Amino acid sequence: MLETLLASTNQLRQLPIRHRIAMMVTLALMVLMMALPSPNSLAAQFTPPLPVKLRLPLTVNLPSLSETDSEQQAPWQQFTVENGDSMALLFKRAGLSPQTLHQLTQLPQAGKALKNIKPKQVLELQIEDGQLLGLRYPQSASDTLVISRSDSGFSEQLEQLTLQTRQHYASATITSNFWNAAVDAGLTANTIMELAALFGWDIDFALDLRAGDHFAVLWQEHYLDGQHVDQGHILAAEFVNQGEVFRAIRHQDGNYYGDQGRAMKKAFLRAPVQFNYISSNFNPRRLHPVTGRVRPHNGADYVAPVGTPIMAAGDGTVVSSSYNQYNGNYVFIKHSNTYVTKYLHLKKRLVNKGQRVKQGQTIGTLGATGRVTGAHLHYEFLVNGVHRNPRTVKLPQSRSLSGQEKQTFLANSKPLLAQIAHRQSILLARQETNPL
Numbered sequence: 001m002l003e004t005l006l007a008s009t010n011q012l013r014q015l016p017i018r019h020r021i022a023m024m025v026t027l028a029l030m031v032l033m034m035a036l037p038s039p040n041s042l043a044a045q046f047t048p049p050l051p052v053k054l055r056l057p058l059t060v061n062l063p064s065l066s067e068t069d070s071e072q073q074a075p076w077q078q079f080t081v082e083n084g085d086s087m088a089l090l091f092k093r094a095g096l097s098p099q100t101l102h103q104l105t106q107l108p109q110a111g112k113a114l115k116n117i118k119p120k121q122v123l124e125l126q127i128e129d130g131q132l133l134g135l136r137y138p139q140s141a142s143d144t145l146v147i148s149r150s151d152s153g154f155s156e157q158l159e160q161l162t163l164q165t166r167q168h169y170a171s172a173t174i175t176s177n178f179w180n181a182a183v184d185a186g187l188t189a190n191t192i193m194e195l196a197a198l199f200g201w202d203i204d205f206a207l208d209l210r211a212g213d214h215f216a217v218l219w220q221e222h223y224l225d226g227q228h229v230d231q232g233h234i235l236a237a238e239f240v241n242q243g244e245v246f247r248a249i250r251h252q253d254g255n256y257y258g259d260q261g262r263a264m265k266k267a268f269l270r271a272p273v274q275f276n277y278i279s280s281n282f283n284p285r286r287l288h289p290v291t292g293r294v295r296p297h298n299g300a301d302y303v304a305p306v307g308t309p310i311m312a313a314g315d316g317t318v319v320s321s322s323y324n325q326y327n328g329n330y331v332f333i334k335h336s337n338t339y340v341t342k343y344l345h346l347k348k349r350l351v352n353k354g355q356r357v358k359q360g361q362t363i364g365t366l367g368a369t370g371r372v373t374g375a376h377l378h379y380e381f382l383v384n385g386v387h388r389n390p391r392t393v394k395l396p397q398s399r400s401l402s403g404q405e406k407q408t409f410l411a412n413s414k415p416l417l418a419q420i421a422h423r424q425s426i427l428l429a430r431q432e433t434n435p436l
C-alpha cells in the first residue's frame, strides 16, 4: 500500500495540474477513510440506540447486533388443546388478545384451521411482550401451518414435508369370519372397513360370506424418516365370494372401478347393515327369527344387537315412516319408479315421511318391535312392486369409464393386478410345498 502511494506521488509530478489536484483529493479521502472507524463500529457506538425504524435495517448488516437479537428472541411455547377448548380460550391462556386472534382468522388457511382444533393437538406460539410473533400448528404428520408476524401484519404458509410411501400387501382365506381373517392377515380396523365398503355394493358382507372366500389387498402406508405416520389408500383389492371374483382398483379421480372400468359404487348397497355388527358373518343353519307362519317370508333378516345403525340401501325418498303391530317401527324408501326398499322392526326411526335420504345414511336403529321373537332387521327389496331377493336381484349398471380415461385406468391398473396375481401365485406355490 505504501509503495503504491509513493509510486503515485512520483507519477503525480508528470501529470497535468488538474489531474494532480484530482489525484490529491482522492488520496486524501483514502487516508481519511483508513483513519475513521468502520461503519460497523460506528453504528455500535451510538447510545442511546437509534429509533427502531432506523435501527432495524442497520442491524441486518451488523453481525454483532443481530447475534444479540437472536439471543433475546422469545422461545417457542407449546400449548396443548384441551377438551372443550377453542382458540379463544387457548389465546386467553397464552395471554394474547382477542384482536390478535381475529387478525389470524382473516388469513384464508388459518381462518379454517383454527376453528377446527382438536383435543391433544399441540400448537406452538412465540410471544414477546404479550405480542404474538409466530404460530406453528401441525395439520398432519407432513403439513404444518406457520403464521409469522411481519411489518404489514400476519402472513401464513404451509410447510410440507415429503412423506415416503410404501406398498403393503395382505391376503387371506376366510375360515370362520372375515374380521378375524383380516386381522390375522395384518389389516387394521380402518383397512378392513374400507375393504368391506369397496365391495359392499357387490357382496353382502353380513349374510353372503362363506368359508373358503378369499381376499387380497394392496395398500399404501406413509413414512417420515423411516417412522410410520399414517395409512394411505387401498390401491387395488380382490375378493372372491362363493367362487365369484370381484376386483376394485383406485383411479386417478379417487374413485374405485372394477377391472373393466365399471364404477364400484352402485345404486344399492347389498346390505343395509354394516357387517361388523352381525354376530356371525356366516351361519349356514341360520334360524328364522320371526314367529309363526302368518305370511310368507320375503326378505332378508339381519340379526345384530339392538341399536345397530340401519342404512338406506340407496338414494331415495321416505314414503312411509310409521308403526304397526306386525312391522313394529318401519321405514319404506322409494328409490325410483322401479325400486322400493323396506326396513322393519326398528327400535328407532330417524327419518320422516317425504324426507330425501342418501345411500348409507342411517335411517333408524335395529330393534325388536312388532311381531318378532328376537331383535333383527327384516329387509325387503321390491322391483315394480314384486318382492325380490335383495342379495341376488339384478341391479342397475353403474357408471363406466370410457374413452381415453378408460385406457389410462386400464394401463394403470394392470401392474397393480399383476402384483396381486404374482403374490397369489407365490403363496399358492408355498402352500403346495408345505400343505397345511
Ligand SMILES: [Zn+2]
Residues within 6 Å of the ligand: 290, 297, 299, 300, 301, 377, 378, 379
Ligand atoms: Zn324377516
